[in-house]
Amino acid sequence: MSLTSPFPPIADYAFLSNCHTGALVAPDGSVDWLCVPAFDSPSAFGNLLDRGAGSFRFGPYGINVPTQRSYVPGTNVLTTTWHTPGGWLLVHDALTMGPRTGPDRITPHTRPPADDDADHMLVRLVECLEGSVEVELNCEPAFDYGRQPAGWSLVDDDLHAADATGAGQQFRLSTNMAIGLEGSSARARHTLAAGQKAYCALSWAEEFASPRDVDDAADRIERTVLFWRRWLARARIPDHPLRHPLERSALTIKGLTYMPTGATVAALTTSLPETPGGERNWDYRYTWMRDTTFTLQALHFLNLDWEADEFMQFVADLEPNEDGGLQIMYGIDGRRDLTESTRDDLSGYEGARPVRIGNGAFNQRQNDVYGAVLDSLLLHTRRNQHLPRRLWPLVKAQAESALASWREPDQGIWEARGAPQHYVSSKLMGWVALDRAAKLAEIRGDLELEKSWSAAADEIRADILEHGVSERGVLRQHYDTDALDASTLLAAIFGFLPGDDERMRKTVDAIATELTEHGFVLRYVTGETDDGLSGKEGTFLICSFWLVSAFSIVGEGEQAADLLERLLRIASPLGLYAEEFEVGRSRHLGNFPQAFSHLALIEAGARIILADRLAELSL
Structure with missing residues (x-):
């Protein structure tokens, strides 16, 4: 206590x-x-x-x-x-x-x-x-x-x-x-x-x-x-020093899965504060579409194909928007309306108010959602060597939505409640959407769509490299700033830039040296970002795990292993992670346990294990 x-x-x-x-x-x-x-x-x-x-x-x-x-x-x-x-x-x-x-x-x-x-x-x-x-x-x-x-x-x-x-x-x-x-x-x-x-x-x-x-x-x-x-x-977890944290993360992700529909909640709780005593308190008991690809990556890496299929069937059942695209989040029963209210009679955790029920971001414009869904569909299709007929209309709808929206500003991956911007991570996920859609069209044998979508992906890529890279060769948060954002690490994770690309290496290095507190990664600097809220944040655990993966991709294996070891040391006494880690007081902040943190741990751990196994083969 x-x-x-x-x-x-x-x-x-x-x-x-x-x-x-x-x-x-x-x-x-x-x-x-x-x-x-x-x-x-x-x-x-x-x-x-x-x-x-x-x-x-x-x-x-x-x-x-x-x-x-x-x-x-x-x-x-x-x-x-x-x-x-x-x-x-x-x-x-x-x-x-x-x-x-x-x-x-x-x-x-x-x-x-x-x-x-x-x-x-x-x-x-x-x-x-x-x-x-x-x-x-x-x-x-x-x-x-x-x-x-x-x-x-x-x-x-x-x-x-x-x-x-x-x-x-x-x-x-x-x-x-x-x-x-x-x-x-x-x-x-x-x-x-x-x-x-x-x-x-x-x-x-x-x-x-x-x-x-x-x-x-x-x-x-x-x-x-x-x-x-x-x-x-049933899970495939290698005999490796990372076995125990991978098992605990797997059990946590399964524990956050709603068996009746196959949905996964982002966290068990609502309104645990990201800022002690502050207003950054959100209800995370819903399913975010951006989690789909990370969920599928983790489940397939662990050989949990049944759970992966259940989740994809849940996604296939969801009611789209009028334009055919999916919302950024849904209820675990598939409902669309997650209208937010506050419970002003509750004190909040350590006085952090308001306590929110529902999530007002459910109808925000976030152009990254299409890439997350299509990447997960491609991953699932390749794993099963089969694209179910009922999923092809979903592929086409998400690709068309990405085509129609990628040039528009949005609220970004972090659901900023400030003015819409041309966020690089959103453009990046637009590229992911069309790149993966093209590959799915090729698998289906629709060469006309494959060619069209591939060309669109090339156009988005060129736009990002023209407007989304600062003069020093680092990926920006959005087109009108040189501020850093940890979400640009996804450029490495999704293969937008190869690990030996100088811009990717410079971006990873800049985030590691300029967007960290004692080595742990911030989403962004709150004073440089219009997110519509007051107060400082803790470091974001998922971003630190992303940096582990990015280090691995750009060939910095020792730095990747060192950072992962530090992250494992700050796990809760029972091996769990919240959303954030406040370095100054060495405590977890935000909703708990956080699926995104555990999914990113599994992905980062998989890369470390793969590198270790490849090193063994080269001896």
Whole structure:
């Protein structure tokens, strides 16, 4: 816990998932963030954003600092070990998974059902390892982002089950401890001797299905362990020093995947601040189209082709704009309207306000979206040696949208809320769109479109090299400035310029020396960029991982390895990453855990591993 704030540091939270929703568990054992039944549902436990917005603690009474916290290896199941004056306690926490028994009526699927699915419950199991330990349960939901304290009622006068209701939501708390109801809280205390166990579970499943007893609770956690390990066993992760961070990143990306549709949320949370106490607070519980190519790269590198196909089918199902292009982001169920509102009754994390629900950038003009989608389509097509018929209209629509828009200014990859500009990264992704579309047309055998789109890609390339390169030979942020922007590193990652091109090498060197704090990369200098917001940012973790990849591409393998090693050292205690890293105070900032950061870690790690393997062959 922070010594100066009632809010735990962002990086100290543990992440749980059942691939429908996720939870954040504080070091003291409190669930401080949980939205049910889906990632983007209103929170039932929202202490993350206001210390009165709902929490659920299960652990030793009177002891708040655990001895050790770790994931069961190869899983998203958390174990916490506690040392108390009376003995030792072990706690298991899991959003449980189990064999599919029929249609999911809680969060209906649009993708083919898998063998395993979410139980729609949070199960918590404690075991006294030694001595005698008093265990406390304190469940205090506050529905609709803290607006509605729970109303509780015992189930059939049973002291071991109670229902919480509020704001149109309901779930059931069950336990083998005797429950007492006190206002908006359900509480219990019980002393365990060595070898004894206790459990509690929250269920929002159909008919509020819950563990029958402590053995059933233990079985559900064990089935969840098996689910994650069997899933991870399908992944291709080389025997290399980077194996563990790659596994944790893979588990995190899978945990941020919404199984019913195949969508991936950008992060579990909303409104965790990019600037401490500031206004740069956004809702990231949606699917960004620009993430598509990074998601596909990571999934295919890890040999997780089923997940890659699920994601591409989600993209294929999306409703386009009137011009046929896709929005920059969608809801995890494919909805287009993500109208933004604020919850001014919430204090915000460490006073960072406003707290936002929805994301006003959903209808922004961002010309990079077409390149991200088409690059992912080409990657997926080459991997599968097949372009599904239903995806060809998507290819044509994105290519035509890129053709129609690439000359226009936009808000850029960072969704600046200032005036539109001719951002180099947007032009670059326009080139990616037409270059990849041409290659897809060639695969399909449409040589006329292949020729047309290839010529357009050449035109965009020439325009960027004429207007997007400063006098010193460095890629600009946009055409009317010489300011640097880390997004121009994508020129290396997407092959716009080869690694031995002097302009690419100079751009990488300029960003590494002029756009960093202690070696970690900023998106841009806020004082040089009209992003419509106030306040300074931390360094962006994805940009630092991009620099690792760019170093590798331009032949600076030692610098790439050194930077990646530094990035691995600043991971959270459980191996997770937020969006930003504040160097001065050595802390994570922004929404958590952040898919983009973990996707970029996988991509950077893959390049390091490839270089190491090639070096072995040259010996």
